[in-house]
Amino acid sequence: MEPRIFLLGVHNHQPVGNFPFVFERAFADCYLPFLQELLKHPKVKITAHYSGPLLEFMREKKRKAWAILKELVGRGQVELLGGGFYEPILTMIPEEDRQGQLRLMKEFLEENFGTRPRGAWLTERVWEPTLPKTLAAAGIEYTLLDEEHFHYAGVEDIHGYHITEDEGYPLKLFPIDKKLRYLVPFQSLKDVEAHLDEIGAGGGLAILGDDGEKFGLWPGTKKWVYEDGWLGGFLAYLEEGGVQTWTFSEALDRRDPKGRVYLPPASYEEMTEWVLEPGDAAVFRKIRTDLPPEARRFIRGGFFREFFLKYPESDHLHKRMLFVSRAVNHRSLAEAKKELYRGQDNDPYWHGIFGGLYLPHLREAAYEHLLRAETLTPSRFGWTAADFDVDGQTEILWRDKTFALFVRPSQGGGIIEMDHYPLCRNLTDVLAKRPESYHAQSSPEEAGGKSIHELAREYPQGAEAYFNYDRGPRHSCLDHMLPPETTFEQWQAGEFSEIGNFADQPYTYRMTNRALTMDRTGRVLCEGRERPVRVVKEIVPGKKEISIHYSVLNEAGEPVEFLFGSEWNFYQLIEEFKREQGRVNLCGGRLIFEASPPAGIWTYPLRTLSQSEKGYDIIHQGLCLLPWWKISLEGKKEFGACLRLRDEGAK
Numbered sequence: 063m064e065p066r067i068f069l070l071g072v073h074n075h076q077p078v079g080n081f082p083f084v085f086e087r088a089f090a091d092c093y094l095p096f097l098q099e100l101l102k103h104p105k106v107k108i109t110a111h112y113s114g115p116l117l118e119f120m121r122e123k124k125r126k127a128w129a130i131l132k133e134l135v136g137r138g139q140v141e142l143l144g145g146g147f148y149e150p151i152l153t154m155i156p157e158e159d160r161q162g163q164l165r166l167m168k169e170f171l172e173e174n175f176g177t178r179p180r181g182a183w184l185t186e187r188v189w190e191p192t193l194p195k196t197l198a199a200a201g202i203e204y205t206l207l208d209e210e211h212f213h214y215a216g217v218e219d220i221h222g223y224h225i226t227e228d229e230g231y232p233l234k235l236f237p238i239d240k241k242l243r244y245l246v247p248f249q250s251l252k253d254v255e256a257h258l259d260e261i262g263a264g265g266g267l268a269i270l271g272d273d274g275e276k277f278g279l280w281p282g283t284k285k286w287v288y289e290d291g292w293l294g295g296f297l298a299y300l301e302e303g304g305v306q307t308w309t310f311s312e313a314l315d316r317r318d319p320k321g322r323v324y325l326p327p328a329s330y331e332e333m334t335e336w337v338l339e340p341g342d343a344a345v346f347r348k349i350r351t352d353l354p355p356e357a358r359r360f361i362r363g364g365f366f367r368e369f370f371l372k373y374p375e376s377d378h379l380h381k382r383m384l385f386v387s388r389a390v391n392h393r394s395l396a397e398a399k400k401e402l403y404r405g406q407d408n409d410p411y412w413h414g415i416f417g418g419l420y421l422p423h424l425r426e427a428a429y430e431h432l433l434r435a436e437t438l439t440p441s442r443f444g445w446t447a448a449d450f451d452v453d454g455q456t457e458i459l460w461r462d463k464t465f466a467l468f469v470r471p472s473q474g475g476g477i478i479e480m481d482h483y484p485l486c487r488n489l490t491d492v493l494a495k496r497p498e499s500y501h502a503q504s505s506p507e508e509a510g511g512k513s514i515h516e517l518a519r520e521y522p523q524g525a526e527a528y529f530n531y532d533r534g535p536r537h538s539c540l541d542h543m544l545p546p547e548t549t550f551e552q553w554q555a556g557e558f559s560e561i562g563n564f565a566d567q568p569y570t571y572r573m574t575n576r577a578l579t580m581d582r583t584g585r586v587l588c589e590g591r592e593r594p595v596r597v598v599k600e601i602v603p604g605k606k607e608i609s610i611h612y613s614v615l616n617e618a619g620e621p622v623e624f625l626f627g628s629e630w631n632f633y634q635l636i637e638e639f640k641r642e643q644g645r646v647n648l649c650g651g652r653l654i655f656e657a658s659p660p661a662g663i664w665t666y667p668l669r670t671l672s673q674s675e676k677g678y679d680i681i682h683q684g685l686c687l688l689p690w691w692k693i694s695l696e697g698k699k700e701f702g703a704c705l706r707l708r709d710e711g712a713k
Contacts (some may be wrong), residue, residue, distance in 0.1 A: 066262035066305045069236070069313055070106075071206055071271030072096075073183050075113035075149055077409035079427020085116075089124050092278035095288050097130040100139070103297040107307040110140050110274070111183035114147035115407070117170060135175045141309035142171055144179030144202060150406040151366065153190045154380060158391050163403055164200035180311045181205060183271075185408050187238075188329045188366045194226055194233035204234035204310060206271040208330040212237045215325045216359050221266025225319040234319060236310060240331070242270040247277060247292050251299055258305060267313060281676055327365050334363030336414035339372060340499040369412040369419075374535040375493050376411050376419050378478060379428060381451040386432045389439045401435035404428075413672070420493060420672035420681055422633060429481075429488040436466075437483055445573045458571060458578050464606045464709055469539075475569035475580040475599060476537035480608070484709065485649060492631040492668055492684040494532040500673050501529060521671075522678050528671035530556055533566075536631040536668065536686070539610060540565045541597055543586045544625040546692055553688060554666045561587040561624060564597055577602045586622055593618040607708035614702075616695035627690035628705060630655070631668065634685045641665065646687060651710065658704045661689040 074093060076085055093116070100106065112120070112131075120128045134140040146152055146163035147170065155163070164182065171177055181204045182197055189207055197205065209220045212235075217224065220237035227233065239261075245254050261268045277293060278284045287293045300307055308316070328334065335343055346363050353361060370377035383405055390398045409416070410424040418424065443462045450457040450468060457478070460467040466481035480490045533556065543562025544553075552558045562584055569580035578601045585592040594617040602609045616622050632639075632648060640647040645656035646663065657663070668683045693701050 064262050064265050066258050066268070067313075068258060068268045068300060068305050068307050069270065069310055070108045070307060071111070071143070071183075071236075071238075071269075071310065072108060072274040072277075073111045073143075073271065074116055074274035075111075076115055076119070077424050077427075078115050078148055078404050078407040078431070079424050080115075081423065085119050085123075088275070088279055089120075089127055091284045092275055093120075094124065094127045094130075096274065096277050096293070097127055097134065099288075099293050099297060100134060101130055102294070103301045104137070104139060105301045105307070106297050107139055107141070107309050107312070109143060109181070109271075109310045111143035111145060113145070113149040114167065114170070115149070117174075121174065132175060135177060141181075141311055142175060142177055142179055143181045143183045143310075144168055144171065144200075145183040146185060146403075146406075148403045148407050149185050149409075150403070151185050151188045151408045151411065152193065152196065153188055154367065154408075154411070155406050156384065156387050156391070157196065159387055159403065159406065160196050161200055162399060163406070164197075164202070166403065168201065180314070186329055186333060186366070186412075187211070188333075189325055190327045191226075191324065192228050194228040195231040197233055198231035202233070204236060204314060206236045206238055206269075206310070207325070208328075209237045209240050210331045210334075210358075210362070211235075211325045211328045212323065213359055214328055214362055215323050217323055219266070219320055221261050221264065221268070222317060222320040223267075223269075223313065224321060224323040226323050226325065234314060235323065235325070236269050236271070236313075238271045239269050242268065243272050246270060246272070247283065247287050247296065251292075251295055254296070255299065255303070267308075267317070326362075328362060329366055331363075333366065333414060335499075337364035337366060337368045337372060337412070338499075340497050340501075343499040366412070373413070373419055373496075375425075375491075376413075377451065379425065380411060382429070382479070383432055385450060386435050386439075389441060390435050393439055395438055398435040398438035401431045401438065405431035405435065415673060415675060417672060417674045417679065417681075420670060420679070422491070422493070422681065422683055425491050425493075426487070426633065429491055430486045433466075433481055433483060433486040433488070437486070444575065445578060447573065458573065460578070460601075460603055462603060465603060465608055467601065467603070467608065469578060469580075469601065470537070471569045471571040471580055474537070474540045474565045474567060475571070475582070477539040477601075478535075478537050480538065480707075482649070482653065482709070484712070485652070487633075487649070489632055489648070489653075490536075490538050490630075491633040492536040493670060494534065494536045495528060495668075495670050496531055497529075498672070501671070520677070522680060525671055525678065525680075528669065528680065532556065536684075538630040538632075539599070539601075540629040541599070542625075542627045542629060542688070543595070544627060544690075546623050546625050548625050550664045550666075553664055554686075562595065565629070569597075569599075583617065586624055588620075588622045588624065591620075593620060593622050595622065606711075607706060610705040612703045612705075613700055614693060614695070615700045616697060619697040621694065621696050623692075623694040625690055626693050626701070627664075627688045630687040630689075632685050632687065633683070635682070636667065639665075639685055648707075652712065653707060654710055655687070655705070655707050657689040658706070659691070661691050661703070664688040664690065 144167045147166040182202045223236045413419040455472040458469040468479040541564040569582040571580045583596040586595045596615040598613040600611040
């Protein structure tokens with residue numbers, strides 16, 4: 063009988079900026095009990111990956127788990143994987159940052175565990191064909207990828223490792239058995255044993271690499287894995303049932319590669335669907351269902367970088383990170399680089415079953431670290447023009463000690479980012495409501511014995527309100543001309559009429575030392591006729607404040623009447639926000655937003671409906687503010703107004 067050889071890889075991660083109670087619960091329900099159970103079975107070897115945020119938290123606050131892990135590594139029972147320390151998608155960050163993140167992990171493992179990693183965990187198994195050179199240059203010999211990666215390249219034998227190269231730099235690749243991903247720990251030991259027997263009979267390696275959170279943190283798994291004894295029984299079976307457990311490095315040393323492969327860009331199968339727009343995702347699912355299994359080599363979904371096309375907010379964060387990276391690496395400042403690396407954690411850059419991009423505290427953490435890196439990097443203050451997001455259009459950037467502004471004249475003259483450096487906070491980091499594939503897939507929730515990829519979910523009460531999607535990204539300083547009779551309820555519901563063509567149209571611009579002036583002559587529909595109206599807005603940064611001066615000129619000979627509003631969307635928690643007479647307090651009163659002459663101000667909370675591993679979540683994303691004036695202008699007359707945001711200092 064051929065030996066049954068099992069390679070078990072466990073990947074553990076919590077995002078930068080996740081709530082402390084989540085870290086605490088993860089160690090209590092998952093990470094510590096897993097290590098304690100493994101300690102009872104000294105003959106079982108595994109390969110484990112802990113991301114940098116977990117390692118730092120464990121070393122500082124979870125000394126019991128830290129001590130067990132050190133013991134397991136010391137006695138050769140656990141091989142530790144390297145990777146980008148703060149869990150970036152390596153392919154979306156510059157090469158210099160890739161090497162820095164990989165080096166940071168290598169040095170941490172050497173210093174604290176006395177081991178140098180031979181393998182690396184690839185975040186979300188996102189693969190591009192240039193990675194072998196990156197990883198080989200960092201001293202990495204192998205990584206793990208899903209079996210689907212190999213099927214796309216026409217590889218059928220997934221029960222052994224393969225070798226690839228880029229520019230002659232080699233890298234070994236282990237295929238992760240998808241069936242094992244769904245068996246462990248969700249099905250019976252009998253089912254797992256049957257699959258291992260089948261692989262062993264063919265002389266192959268059974269290879270599994272998957273999230274450690276499935277052992278106690280995913281819904282329903284704590285009881286199943288620990289209280290009902292699944293993990294203890296599984297490890298006892300591996301130890302006593304004639305199964306040899308190898309680390310991945312041992313497999314390299316004991317087996318030859320199956321051959322050379324060249325894999326196309328890919329991730330795990332679910333990710334390639336999540337990245338698609340809802341209509342494309344529906345087509346993809348139908349094609350995948352209708353075609354025979356032998357066609358799967360030629361059928362794959364989207365490419366990870368398409369998240370930057372699907373979600374403007376993800377794209378903006380990504381380009382902001384690259385902007386900071388260029389400045390930090392130009393100066394080679396070690397402290398700033400550490401903050402940059404923290405801002406590259408992958409979680410807020412995409413969305414699937416997990417919240418990721420939809421979780422404002424993760425986006426806030428990314429911006430916080432990027433802004434902190436920026437404050438540590440000397441920079442010229444003032445206005446500059448650049449194609450910041452590489453879309454062929456010019457953005458205008460301002461920076462001083464208190465504020466940074468990113469303005470897009472080509473899209474309504476809107477402010478796409480406003481930063482406050484003393485708080486290291488992006489004040490306008492707001493996610494828009496948009497259609498998602500799962501908005502049409504609600505069904506009664508099932509429980510027990512299911513991977514989170516298989517669980518059905520049921521909408522919360524009132525979910526229909528969140529299917530009223532936004533007209534575009536939630537930028538600020540956008541100019542709206544509305545019918546005079548428009549109500550707050552219509553504005554909040556998005557059921558208003560736009561009688562002007564300003565909010566999403568291009569403005570001309572000019573810069574001076576202290577001001578950015580944007581200008582547009584458009585049309586306003588009044589009494590069934592379009593009238594020419596000119597809007598000039600001047601953004602003037604001052605000492606600890608930003609002023610926006612508006613001039614609205616009726617260029618027609620006839621009178622015009624409309625409601626003029628300037629839309630602002632702020633990332634604010636409810637408790638940080640307070641309306642007072644003629645002004646709005648933000649950030650607990652640290653910032654004051656006011657209008658002159660006094661304006662009506664409509665405000666309402668911005669919330670989204672998204673899925674997570676637990677079901678559906680209604681998430682507060684911020685607040686929409688619309689200062690508005692009802693304007694009636696005779697021919698050639700002008701209306702002027704000013705909006706001001708000022709920093710009152712620490713309270």
